[in-house]
Amino acid sequence: MRAREGARDRRSEPSTGGPARSRLDQPRTTRPGLITLPTYDPEAFGKLSERIARFLGTGRFIVWMTVVVVVWVGWNTVLPDQVHFDDYPFIFLTLMLSLQASYAAPLILLAQNRQDDRDRVNMEQDRARSDRNIADTEYLTREVAALRQGLGEVATRAFIASELGTVRSELQSLLKEIDERRQGSEML
Structure with missing residues (x-):
């Protein structure tokens, strides 16, 4: 019982001096103790x-x-019996x-699986690109709205001209009033 607990404790602790423990989400490359098969590039x-x-x-x-089938069948039916092989x-x-x-059949399935993997990667990239485009569009929409708001608060030429006209007329009326007062004070 103690041997099992000790082994369980050793397995749960990270190894510092021994061989590196492989990740559980990746297949092993070789199995210890079994015949090593030839490797290939997947x-x-x-x-x-x-x-x-x-x-x-x-x-x-x-x-x-x-x-091939026609030659095969022709070879084994038309030619003499001595050269028939089927x-x-x-x-x-x-x-x-x-x-x-x-x-x-397995080669076609393997090719389809690889195509599915490529399609999945392309779909993920398209989704990420679409998300970036949506974020960019939302940002630009907010910026355009802010510019529109800012333009609403900016003084335009017509506004300034009308304000200047108002100020001029007020100044002229003040000048007339000052002149009238001056003339009134000179008379006295």
């Missing part, structure tokens, strides 16, 4: 699978597959077509 394999899937979805592939029910041809299909 990106290169994915690109190859996409090229194959792209070829399988073309008319050229259908033409080549048709040519007799009438064409079992070997069926096996080869099944083998081709068994490899094509």
